[in-house]
Amino acid sequence: DTGVSQNPRHKITKRGQNVTFRCDPISEHNRLYWYRQTLGQGPEFLTYFQNEAQLEKSRLLSDRFSAERPKGSFSTLEIQRTEQGDSAMYLCASSEDRGRETQYFGPGTRLLVL
C-alpha cells in the first residue's frame, strides 16, 4: 500500500498532556498538508510543507501546536498542553509538486482529550 499513512489512528489523553502524531506521505510527493476536522464540519487547513520547509500556517495553529518535516519525508504534529477543544480528527494529505495536483489524504488520527 503506497498511500498516505498516519499513526496512531486513535489517541486518548488527559488534558494538559502532550501528544505527537506522525504522517508518512506518498513517497514521491513533495507537498504535505495537515488539516483538522471536527464533528459536522469539513476539514480545516492547519499547515503546509514544501519538502522540509514549512511555508504556511493557519491562525488555527496556536502556540501549542508545532509541526515538523525534518528530512522532507515524514512529518510530525505535536500538541502541547492539550485542551478538550483539541479533540478532533487530524488529517494529513500529500501531493506532487506540479501545479494543481490532487491532495491525497491519510486515514487520520482521532484525538480525544479528557
Add this chain to the structure above:
Amino acid sequence: DQQVKQNSPSLSVQEGRISILNCDYTNSMFDYFLWYKKYPAEGPTFLISISSIKDKNEDGRFTVFLNKSAKHLSLHIVPSQPGDSAVYFCAASAPAGGTSYGKLTFGQGTILTVHP
C-alpha cells in the same frame, strides 16, 4: 467566514436514480474545485476535480458541473448505488503564489444515503 458552503446537510436517494450534491463558494480567487467522499473513521477519498477553465468534467458515474458566474458547482452521480452512501465534501483552492500554496477550503459536507 464560510467561503465554501454545502447547504444540504443530507440527501436521500433511491438506488439507480440520480444524486445531485450542491456546493456554493464566495471567494472569486478559487479556480480549482474537488469533490471528496468520506466514510466514517477514514480519511477523505478523492473523487473528481474541475478547473475553472472548464464547466464540466466527467469520470464514469460522476460528473461535476461548474457555474462560475453563479459561483456554484454540483456533483451528479448516475446511477446511484448503495455503496455511494457516505459524506461528500466539496473543496476549493486558489492559485499558488503569495500566501497561497494550494491549501484546500472545504464545505461542511453532505451525507448521502442511497437506499436499495
